[in-house]
Structure formats: C-alpha cells, structure tokens
Amino acid sequence: MSEKKRITLDDVARLAGVSAITVSRALRRPEMVSEAVRKRIDSAVAELGYVPNPAARHLATGRSNVIGVLIPSVTNNVFSEVLKGIYAASETSPYDVQLANTRYCANTEESALRLFASQKPAGMVVSGFDQTEAGRKLLETLDCPVVQIMETGEDPVDVCVGLSHFHAAEAATRHLLAQGYRRPGFLGARMDPRTRRRFAGFRAEAQAAGVFAEARVVTSTEASSVTKGAEMLRQLMAQAPEVDAIFCNNDDLALGALFEAQRLGLSVPERLGICGFNDLEVMAVANPSLTSVRTRRFEMGRSAIEIILARLDGGWQGPRVVDLGHEVIARQSTARQR
C-alpha cells in the first residue's frame, strides 16, 4: 500500500524526459528553463508528488533553510506574541523556524548559537544585545542576516527591531507623575537586561522629579507571574506604606498587584495607582482596567522575519535600527482625581 520509496529529482527528470539538473533549475530558477520544458517538469512534479529533500540541498549548497530563533522563554506571554509574529511571517516562506530557549542565560545562549552555527542557518533572530563576547563574535561571523529583537541599541550586529525600554519606562513614570502621584514605587521580577533598563528609566524620571526612593523598589530574581505580583505588592506595602503608585515591570505583576490591592482594601486608583508594561489583552478588560505601556510584540516578530527574507532576497533598504516605539495606554488604574 504505502510506497516507502522516496521520489527524487531523477524520477521527475525521467518522467519529464530531461536531466535531473534541469529539474533542479526549473524548481529554483524557473527563468533559466524554457517554458515548454518547465511545463513538462511542473506536471511531472505534480503527478509524482515530488517534495525536495532539504537535507540533500543543505549538503550540496552548504546552507540550510533554517532560521534560528533564540528567545529567553517560551512561556512568557511577551515572547509568545513575538513568536506568533515570527510564525505568521515565516509560514509561507521556504524557511523553517527553529527555536532555542536561552532561559535568560547568556551562556546557554552561546551554546545554542554554536549549535545553530554548525547548521549554517539562513538567518538568525536573537533577543536583545546582551550576548557573551564569544556569542556576539559568532553572530558576526555567521554570514547570514541577523536580527536582534525586543530592544533597540546603538550597534546591532546587523539589524535590530524593538523599542527603547528606558524611554518607555520614562514615559510610564511621567504618566504617573502627571496623574498627581508623588511617591511612586517599582515592582520588578526576573531583572533581566531589559527589565533593568526599564528600572533605569523609572529611576531617572523619578529622580528628575525628586520623588525617587530606594525603599519603594521591590525586585526579585524569580520569574514574574501574577502570583509574584501579589506577593511583591504585599512586601512593598509592608516596607513602604506611603507608596501611592507603582510601575510594574510587566503586566503579570500589575494584575497580581491589582488583585492583592483589592484584598488589602487599597482602592485603585485613588489610594494606589498601577501601571504595567506590555499591554497584554487582559489589561483592558480588568476591573478596574489597567494602565500599561503598549509594545508591538507581534510586529517585532513579524518584521524580524520579513527583514531576514528581504535580506536573503537581495535587498533590505530599511535602517539598521528599527524602533517600533511604545505608547502609554492610560486606563482606570491610574485615573486619579487630581
């Protein structure tokens, strides 16, 4: 019943009455083959249901059709949006996306990178700018398009697509101050490089206004989560009860903080203003709805792939640094009467 034998170029060639190499050309650069022959080949391909063997192609060309993607976490909501964009853009391309999880560890990233390098990827997508030195060098010698996502930076390996977390956090803090809050605090979990830059933005803005206090900062090295947000708010209220607003380094923390504030009987936004980061879907629906900073995660993933495809196709005319920007979405959780 099931024919186990693989259908090869030769089979197609025989059926079409041409040589294998011509079939190969007809498939890859149809313009090099006369129309008559191309038609014969196309119908032979269809008749036999021929599918090229990527491994053989890889071996012959020394190039794989893999686009490697290095992200710190598969589960984090933020990255899952990015991934969605990546898959959306790559689906119709002849390239395969291959994911590796760096777990927020530069060394893990480096070894994953090394593994990808051995496959001669068609392109690479990596998160941020905080590679190890060897990792960075590896990326530079990879000889394929490399897109750094999640943030913007001065000197990308090749191209980067993201936003300035520092500026975004500044804007969020500015919003809190504009709403009349005067004793802002900060909740930050995981404290990866981008979280740290957000903290720096918060601090810079708060210090400029003369309202920064170390006691109103609660951080954790653990992963962020809704539960964590609740815990951290409790801790913050214990150590700095005067706090009147919080900037959370992401939406999970903000949501957890909201729930906990309700349990503690702190009215939001009157007694406590809450601002998250990323603007996950839940923020708009929560009760009260939660202020957040919108980041364009889906677009980040999508353009990363689109840039790679454009590069591979000859041209990418865009700039080396693509800033997708940010937008503070003010909602009930910071809508205090001034």
Added chain:
Amino acid sequence: MSEKKRITLDDVARLAGVSAITVSRALRRPEMVSEAVRKRIDSAVAELGYVPNPAARHLATGRSNVIGVLIPSVTNNVFSEVLKGIYAASETSPYDVQLANTRYCANTEESALRLFASQKPAGMVVSGFDQTEAGRKLLETLDCPVVQIMETGEDPVDVCVGLSHFHAAEAATRHLLAQGYRRPGFLGARMDPRTRRRFAGFRAEAQAAGVFAEARVVTSTEASSVTKGAEMLRQLMAQAPEVDAIFCNNDDLALGALFEAQRLGLSVPERLGICGFNDLEVMAVANPSLTSVRTRRFEMGRSAIEIILARLDGGWQGPRVVDLGHEVIARQSTARQR
C-alpha cells in the same frame, strides 16, 4: 580571522590517526570502539571543536533528527504550557523540535504533516484525534513514533497522552450542582473538537440533573480571550438572566466573565458561580479566586517527548493510552453558601 572551513569527520580522523568511519562509530556507538582509540578521538573532537553535520547524517541514514510538533495555536496559553514541557524534555536530547501551526484547521494540519513526512522525522507530536483521513493515514505510514496529545481516545495512531475532556467537564458541572447552583450556563469560544467534547460533558451532566437549558449556552467560533469572556457573559445575562452559574470552556473566558460580572454588579459566587478550565496560574490569585479544572499541560508535552525518546531507544513499556486526568480545584468563585 574566522576560519570558514567546516571541520569534518575526516579532519578528526586524521588528527586521531584513524579512519573516518571509526570516528563516526566512536561518536554514535562508543562501545564498538576500543577505549584507547575512543580517547584519542574524543580529544581530537575537543581540540578541533568538531560538530557533526546533521544534514549529512540525515542524507546518509534517511532519517532526520527532527521531532515534528503540530499544534493548533502558538499563542494560546494552554499550548504554551505544553510547549514548555516539550522543550524541557527535548532540550538535552539530540533531536530538534520543529513546530507547525495548524490554526485549528485539519487541512492545514494535513499539509504540514505532508511536509514533515518528506523529512522523515524521528518522531511526531500531534494534537488530538481529529485529523483528516489522509492525515491519519500519513501518520500511520510515517514509520516513526507518533504521540497524540491533549486528549485521550480509543484508538490512537500509536500512543496518546491527555485527558478526557468529556469527563473533566462532567466533573466541573457536578461541582457546580453540588454547590447548589441550579441554572447552570455554558460559555464556549472557538468550539474546536475538544471544546465540543467539554460542552458535551457539561450537557450530559446538566441533563442528567434536569437543569440543562439551551438558552443558557453562549458559543462563538472566534478565539477565546479575556475580552471575549466579558462579551459573552453580557450576552448570556441578556438572553438568560436567570442563570446562576457558568462553566467556561477555558480560563480566559472565566476571567473575562469575572471582570464583567463585577461591572454588572453581580456578586461572585453568590449571584453567579464561575468555573473555568485548565487552571492557569491567574485563577488562584484572582479576586475572588476562580474555580477551575486543573489539567496537566506541562506533563503532556514532557511525556509526549519522553515517550518518543523511549520508543526510539527501543522500548516504551507504557500503555498506548496515557490518561493524565483532571482535578476540579474549588475556589471562592463557586463557594456559595448552600
């Protein structure tokens, strides 16, 4: 500076003073090579930083090192947990996971399957039992371990790991009834096969108790989301205001429904009981905390890969149907005074 040349088996062989094939063996079946030679080879490998070329191996063996994973959605929280399990279990193995998105469409799934088939995957993970006929046949002739995840079924292609959505929904409904709710409703988005089975479980249990009413069912073909949950509750309250409890086909809907209930001034759990499905992390922290049905999604992903690895390694002694079960986690949102 950067040596572009690939290091091959031959290079290692030359340095170790043996033939290429011996190096190949030392790497794949060390027990077939004498200890002295193995040591020389190992140090040559280390010295040169040799990394095997998977494409060449694939071509020579006719087998790739790819484990194909077909899931309906990359973003859905449920699958991201499963993915995490998959990545966790495959990370240390020599196999590469490759993902394809079926978008809840059997035809998309079939063509992805066809693509994978052409790569001779080492193993396949697919979601559920609702393949097209051709898809099912393809899986059967794939000649590699195939694990169906997300649900249990009578006749898996090979092995399946999941739970009975019907029974889980029955249990949730039983819980609502045991809490004294008498006019239960159902909120269901996306209505994929598993959602439908959950609905069937809800209906069966409600009908058995004589409390099922078609008017208290709200469904949608759109994807589920927190926003959707809010919308659907509003619709339900409009068309069947007598409803006193809802079973939501997943947690996003339940959370959205909770927020909307608060906005509508419906007290939870007194006026309205809410039960979700999957027990995402947020359920325990919400205020009030939300009852849900815990499913072991991480384990599903992990065991799928473990089963494949065991199969490839010679033996998988376990059953063909692995039921990971379910557990109703009762929380405040259904804790009504009887």
Added chain:
DNA sequence: CATCATGTTGACAGCGCTGTCATTCGTCAA
C-alpha cells in the same frame, strides 16, 4: 597447531542535490 568465534578497524559506495564546467543549437552581424 589448525580452526573458529569475537572484537576492532577500514574500504567503498551512495544518500539526493547542486556548483561548475562543457556542450549543443539557433540567431544575428559582418
């Protein structure tokens, strides 16, 4: 001492494809 099983190593071909030539043939200018 011949015989044989066992353990270790190597030679060789070939997986399916493509890069690099070489070849053929028709066309057009001189």
Added chain:
DNA sequence: TTGACGAATGACAGCGCTGTCAACATGATG
C-alpha cells in the same frame, strides 16, 4: 556564408556522513 555569441541543457563530481561487508588481530578451543 561564416564566426561569434547567448540561451538552454547536460555530465560530472562531490557535499559529509553512514550501511555494508571485508579484513585483520586476538585468544579460546579441540
């Protein structure tokens, strides 16, 4: 008419690895 040239096609080798089988050494056996 001739030569030159470009377009279309093909022959061949080889990408890096492994399956198969042969060769060899070793020590046990009769």
